[in-house]
Structures are given as structure tokens and as C-alpha cells.
Amino acid sequence: MRRIEKKIDSLILQEGLSYQKGDGKRIAEVLKNEQNCICAYTEEFLGRADKADVEHFDPTLKQTDSDGYQNWFLVKAQWNTEKGRTARWLKHQPLLHPTSADFEARILYEKGSYILADNSDIEARNLRRYLKLDDEGMIQQRVDYIDRIREDIALSGLSNQAFIDWRLSKPLYRSTIYYIRAIEEELNVKVNFDLLANK
Incomplete structure (x- = not known):
């Protein structure tokens, strides 16, 4: 949270x-x-x-x-x-x-x-x-989520920030960006919801 x-x-x-x-x-x-x-x-x-x-x-x-x-x-x-x-x-x-x-x-x-x-x-x-x-179940879900995001970033060849920005800018992937505090703190990025403004 x-x-x-x-x-x-x-x-x-x-x-x-x-x-x-x-x-x-x-x-x-x-x-x-x-x-x-x-x-x-x-x-x-x-x-x-x-x-x-x-x-x-x-x-x-x-x-x-x-x-x-x-x-x-x-x-x-x-x-x-x-x-x-x-x-x-x-x-x-x-x-x-x-x-x-x-x-x-x-x-x-x-x-x-x-x-x-x-x-x-x-x-x-x-x-x-x-x-x-x-809650133990939620802790594990956050850990697993960050692991998946890290794998996706590695496959993309993009920097952490560029990857998160790209996902936010694509309506198809919008629902894949959550656990915002975990993303920002573990990946050292800013989740910029302003990228959604014109989507």
C-alpha cells in the first residue's frame, strides 16, 4: 500500500x-x-x-x-x-x-x-x-508479480522505466500495471499515470 x-x-x-x-x-x-x-x-x-x-x-x-x-x-x-x-x-x-x-x-x-x-x-x-x-498470501503475490515484471523487462530489452512507460501507454497492457509501490521501490522507477491521460 x-x-x-x-x-x-x-x-x-x-x-x-x-x-x-x-x-x-x-x-x-x-x-x-x-x-x-x-x-x-x-x-x-x-x-x-x-x-x-x-x-x-x-x-x-x-x-x-x-x-x-x-x-x-x-x-x-x-x-x-x-x-x-x-x-x-x-x-x-x-x-x-x-x-x-x-x-x-x-x-x-x-x-x-x-x-x-x-x-x-x-x-x-x-x-x-x-x-x-x-497477509502472507498478498506478500507472495507481490513477490511473484515483481519477478514476472523483471522477466518481462529482461525479454523486452528496455530499461525499467522505458518498459513501465511503454506498458502504461498501451491500453492492451494497462491492466498489467498494479502493485505500484512495489514497482516503484523495487525497480527504481516512477509509475507515470499521466501517460494514460489521452488513451
Whole structure:
């Protein structure tokens, strides 16, 4: 997982979208575009056949006036289900927020795993446990994914950056670019979603 950056000019804000007013479908559509079809928590690609949910990070805010854009993330439905409801939220307090500016300095990425920069950082520890960032199956999937990308790069003859840029620029391969933090940190590249702007 990487820090989620919220846009100050988001269409959600511009259009005054609200869950309470029944704008859930439009909110999901905007979040999917803003997140570049990437699940906020697992960083897996959200394809047309994937069930995705607008996730209320703090479930206690749902259906209140305090709920809003900073609390909404588009995630795979299974991860939303496993995250649980209010009782599980309360059990894992306090939590590091996914938009925290120091997110990636407090939860580090290392060879498929998310580790704590400081073992005494309770907020980061609780978030890692709450969102199941330490799930063994997901760790192995990230490792396997990076191995496949490395093999593809070697076969292509391109540099790491040129290969990632090329894949992003081709609609046929767009769905093969996910686990963004793993790609950027392990391959020392920048995943430039701006390349998708005119595709």
C-alpha cells in the first residue's frame, strides 16, 4: 500500500457528491478514475468484472455529516468485507490514516512485505493489522508479480522505466500495471499515470 493522495480539485468536491444523497455510484466512478483503477488497500487492478466498494475508512462516520471525500476509498469488495465493521475498527485504534503525509516513512516496503519503520509506532502497527497489509498470501503475490515484471523487462530489452512507460501507454497492457509501490521501490522507477491521460 502507498499513501493515498486526495485531490483538492476532485470532482467529488466540485459536484458536491454525498453518500447520504444517494451519489454512491458516481462517487465510485470518480474514485476509480482518481485511483487509476487501483484498489486503495491491496493495490491490485480493478477490472470491469471486479466488484469494488466505496470504503468508508472510519465506519463510525458513515451516514453522518462528518463523512466525506477524505474518508472514501475505492477498494476490492473482498478487502472491504474482511476489514470488518465498527467493532473491528474500535479494536484497532489508534490508526494511521491512509492519506497521512508520512505514511510511506512509517510503513516501509521491503521485498513484498510492509514493515514498520519504528516498532513502537502504534498507529502504523494497528493500520498494518487492520487492513491486513501483512497477509502472507498478498506478500507472495507481490513477490511473484515483481519477478514476472523483471522477466518481462529482461525479454523486452528496455530499461525499467522505458518498459513501465511503454506498458502504461498501451491500453492492451494497462491492466498489467498494479502493485505500484512495489514497482516503484523495487525497480527504481516512477509509475507515470499521466501517460494514460489521452488513451
